[in-house]
Amino acid sequence: MSHHLVEARDLYYAYPDGTAALRGVSFRFTHGESVGVVGANGAGKSTLLLHLNGCLSPGRGAVRIGDVQVTRKTLPDVRRTVGMVFQDPDDQLFMPSVREEVAFGPLNAGLAPEEVEDRVSKALETVDASHLADRPPFRLSGGEKRAVAIASVLSLEPDVLVMDEPTANLDPHARRKTIDLLRSFHHTRVIATHDLDLVLDVCTRALVLHHGQVAADGSPADVFRDEALLAACHLEKPLRMQACPVCGTGD
C-alpha cells in the first residue's frame, strides 16, 4: 500500500476570525520518513497538522494520504490511516481507564472484542505501559499520560503518525523515553515541535514554517546550520549544535 505517502498541495487556511494561518503550503512526505515541523508560535504548525487527518479542511488546495484525497467522504478511511496525538493529553484521554482509553478507537472502528483486546495489549506493550491498564488516565504522570495517548492511537494501527509537541511539559527522563519510542517506530511520522534536539534525534527531514509558509525544507543538520534562516524564523540552533559554554567544544 502506498498509504504511507502524505502530500499537501498549495494549502490555504484562514480561521473564522480572519487570521490567515496557512498561506500556500506544499510538501510530499514519503514512506517511513520522519519529518519535524518547526517554527515560531503561531507559524501554523498545529493548523497544518489538523489538516492531515481532516480535522480542518483547507480553504484552498488539497491533502492526499496515499492515493486518497482528504474529503468529508474519505474521512473514516483517512482517520484510520493517520493517527493523531494531541499536544495536551488531557484533551485526548477521557475514558475511565487506560484499557478503555486504548480500546476506544478500535471499538469505534467496529472490530471484534478479541481483536480489540489483542490490539490494546500490543499497543500498551509498545509504549511500555501495560502495568497502567487499569488506572484512570487522568491520574497518571505527564510522561505516562503521553505514553497512553500514543498507545490510544497506535491501537488503530495507523500508517502515519502525526504528533503535536510530543515532548512538551515532560521531565528530561520522560522526554528521553518518548524520543526513544518515536525512534523505534517505522511509521511515516510528522512531528510538530519546538524541541529542535528532538528533531535531530528522530527526524530525517525538517520543515520550517514561517507565517503560514514553508521557509525551508531539508535535512535537519543542513537546515539547523543556517543561522540567518533560524533567526528570521524565531528559532535557535539546537543546543547540541551550539558551542558548549563550559568546555568550549562543539561545531
Place this chain on the structure above:
Amino acid sequence: MHMADALISPAVGGAAWAGAAGLAAWSARKVRLEMDDRKAPLMGVLGAFVFSAQMINFAIPATGSSGHLGGGLLLAILLGPHAAFLTITSVLLVQALFFADGGLLALGCNVLNLGLFPCFIAYPLIYRPIAGTGLARGRVMAGALLGAVVALLMGAFAVVLETTASGISDLPFSSFLLFMLPIHLAIGIVEGLVTATVVLFVYQARPELAVAGQGSTGSGRAVAVALLLAAVITGGLLSWFASGNPDGLEWSIARTADTEELAAPGEGVHALSAHIQEKTVLMPDYAFGDASPEESAGVVRTGTTVAGLVGVGLTLLVAGTLALVFRPRRMSRGASA
C-alpha cells in the same frame, strides 16, 4: 436552592422524577435529531465549567457579601434549551451523588426547579425575544436580567410548592413563599447581571459564537412550551392531591385555633387531599410509639415510649455488633499498608 430528600414525600418526588425524566428523554431526542454530534463533548465540558465557575465568588456590590454563578441560563444561552437541560440534569446528578446536595429522590424536583425554568421558559420566552441574536449590550443585559429573575422566582415557587405538598415541613405555604421569593429575587438579579457580563465578554472576544450558540429554534417551540406548561401544572396539582403525608397539613388545620400563622390559602385542598389520603392509604403510618397523632386523644403513654427507646437502643446495638463482626479482616492490613 436544592430541594432535599428529607423534605419531600414519595408522591411529590416520584411525580417530579417522572416529569424530569420525560423532559430529559425528549431533550435527548431533540439533541440527537437536530444537532450535530459535537454537542456531547461540549455539553460535558460546559457542565464541568459550571462547577469550576461556582468555585469563583464575586463580591455583591454594596452588601459586603459574595455569591456565585448558578449557570442555568448561561448554559441555555450557550447550548440551546435542549442540550442545556441535559447538562443541568447531569450537573445536578453529580451534585446529588458526590456532594450529597439534595439527594436522589429530590433530583427530579431539582431538575425541574433549576433546569425546566431557565431552559424552557426564561431562555425561549424571555431572553431570546429581548436579546435577539445581536450583540447589543443593553438587550443582552435586559434579557439575562429578566430571564434569570423569572427563572429563579419560578424555581423558588416550585420549591415552596413541593415542600408544602409533601407536608414534612410545618412551614405554612404563604409565609414560606414570603420568605423564599425576596431572597430569590435578589439572587436572580445577581445571576442575571453575572450571566450578562460573561456572555458579553465571550461574544466580544468571539463574535462567531453569538450565532453558533443560538442552538435550534424549532417551529414547534411555542406548542411544545404550552404543552410543557400544561404538564407542569397538572403534575403540580396531581402531586398536591397525591401528597403522601397530608396528615401533617390536616394536623395544622386542626390546630388553627392556637396557631395564628397558619396559611389561609389551600385549606380546602389540604382537607380534601387528607380525606383522599385516608381513603387510599396503602401503608399504615407508624409514628414514634404506636399511636398515630390523629387517634391519640392525649399523649403517648410513658410505657410505650420506654419500649420504643429500648427498641431503638437494641437495634443500634445489634447493627453495631453486626458491623463489627462483618468488618473485613483485611481492613487492618489495608489501613496499615
Place this chain on the structure above:
Amino acid sequence: MAAIESALLQTGRLDTLARQDTAVHRIDPRAKVITTACFVLLVVSFDKYTVAAMIPFLVYPLALLTVGRVPPGFVLTRLALVSPFAVVIGVFNPLIDHEPMVRLGPVVITGGWLSFASILLRFLLTLSAALLLIATTGFNRVCLALERFRVPPVFVVQLLLLYRYLFVLAREAARVLRAYRLRAIRSRGVSLRVYGSLVGSLLLRTLDRGQRVYTAMGCRGFNGILHPSIPLRFRTVDAAFVFGWCAFFIVARLYPLPQHLGHAVLEFLS
C-alpha cells in the same frame, strides 16, 4: 466557595474508595442503583413524626460502610459540608408545632421536635445512601448502569465527560483564582467587573477545550456512542442483593421493628 473547593478535592478520594475490591464493590452497579432507589423511596415514605421505626434502615448504610471499607468519618464530614437547606427548613417545625406527642416521665416532646428529628434522620439516611452508592461503585460504573437502563447515549456520554473534566477545569479555575487573589489581597470576592472577563476567559478556554476534545474523539472514530469494554454481568448474587435488601426495607417499613423488640424485651424482663 471553600466548601465546593474542598468537596471537589475530596471527590478524588471518593474515586479511590470506589476502586477498592470488596464484596460490595463487586456487586453489579445496576443492583446497587435499584437497591438505593428502593431504600430512599421507603425512607421518604415514612410518616413525618416517625423516628424510631426508621432506625433499622441505618443497617443498610452501616453494612455498606463496613463491608465496603469506607471510613465512616469520611461520609460524616461530607454530610457536614452539604448545603443545609433541609435542616434550615426543618428547624422551623419545633417553632410552629407545639403539640405534645411523647411523654417520658416528666419530659414531654412536642410534635415539632419529633418531626425535626425525623427530618434529620431522613437527611442522614438518604444522603449517606447516595454517597455510599458512589463510594462503593464509582461514577463510571453508575453511568454504565444508566446506559443499561436505556438512558439516551448522548446523556451518558456528556455525563461521563462532565465528570472527566470536572477536575481539569476545577484545577484551572483554582489557578486563575489564586493568580487573582495574589494581586487583589483585600477583596473578599472577585469584583463584578473583573468577574465577567475572568470567568469569561475561563469559559472561552473551556469552549476551545470542548472543540479539541471533540476533535480528538472524532480522530478515533467517535460517532456519538460509547462502547463500554467492561461487560456487566447480573449474577445470582446481585439478584440476591437486591431482593434481600428490598425485602428487609419493606419489612422495616411495615413493622416498627424497634418497638416490637422493645416490647418483647420488656415483657421478658417482667
